[in-house]
Amino acid sequence: MMRKNSLRQASNRYFQLDNRGSYQEKKKRAYVIQKMIDDLFRIGEVPVSWQDMKSEHIQKLIEYWKRNLVKDATIMRYMTIIRNYLHNINCPISNIDNKSLQLHRKKPKPQRLKWQPNLWESFSEVTSRIIMALQTEFGLTFSEAIHIKPGVHIKEHKLSLTREITFNSVDRTIPLRNEIQKSILSDLEKLTNRQSLVQFFSYKRLKLSWNHALIELDIPIKKSWRYLYAKKMYQYLLPILGNYQTCLILQDELGIKSRNTLWTYLHE
The missing domain is CATH 1.10.150 (DNA polymerase; domain 1)
Known part of the structure; x- marks a missing residue:
């Protein structure tokens, strides 16, 4: 004592x-x-x-x-x-660091979250909803989504992206395969009066509302969502065209040359 x-x-x-x-x-x-x-x-x-x-x-x-x-x-x-x-207090003692004392901080295992292509339906804010829909239902990048001009890039049966707005400066075409895609493009056209989102709202405003919407839904901010399009279309086209032809079509529609990149999208 x-x-x-x-x-x-x-x-x-x-x-x-x-x-x-x-x-x-x-x-x-x-x-x-x-x-x-x-x-x-x-x-x-x-x-x-x-x-x-x-x-x-x-x-x-x-x-x-x-x-x-x-x-x-x-x-x-x-x-x-x-x-x-x-x-x-001038009392140095050796071998009392965490390693010597066998103390370890457990690293939490990252949980793999499975997002679905209809993720965009969770968004209440209309511009962010359309931006997400263009990524998951058409395989676009964020930049491509906000630069689409309904009067220029939207055709009757396809989305025709020109090199001025594509991420790799190469023209590419995405066919319209379902009514959901047509409805999304119709909503975009009504919202922006046939202008692009970035022309109608400004980049700063779009980015702020986009980040806010992602945070509100606890969705990662720094993430590309076009892989969801690749997975959805692969499942749709595979029974019809087979693996080889399906992969070629998806590479064209996504604007990617590497099979490894496509494989990453399909297994993310």
Whole structure:
């Protein structure tokens, strides 16, 4: 008990003079050091003084915390405070870094989210809804979607993209295969009075509303969505044309030359 009181008195004197950080930060530092002292006492490993503290004391303290189901991430936060404290009172101890103490922060496994081509239907804001629809139902990039001019690029049975707006400066054609596609293009034409979205609204306004819509639905911002078109059309065309011909058509419609890129789209 005398050793415990001696360590506590020394730490109290230190924290009375320690003015770094906010009140909450100081309170947290003091709490961790007091917890350290109390738990060393519980396991019967209290040194005579702070200067007599050894790495063995710390290791046994860590073992005690782990037995009591304290998470490694929490212990690592404790140890950051403890190491700083020991350094500031001139009590250097080797081998108490996270690696030596076998402390590891668990990395959460990324969850693979399966998005569907009708993702655009979740959007309430009309411009973002159309931009997403043009990517997932026609395989366009974001830039291509906002630069389409209904009076120039929309034909009776196809979407005819010119090199001035395509991502790779190559003309390409996307046939209209269903009523959903026709409805999307009709909505675009009505909204912009036959102008492109970027002409009608400005790039800045479109980008702001687009990012806001994605954040609102917890959808990644920096992601291309045309792979959803590739997957949907592959499933549709495969029974009709077979794998080889289907892949060639999708490469043409997406404006990509590499089979590897198409494979990535189909397996994303």
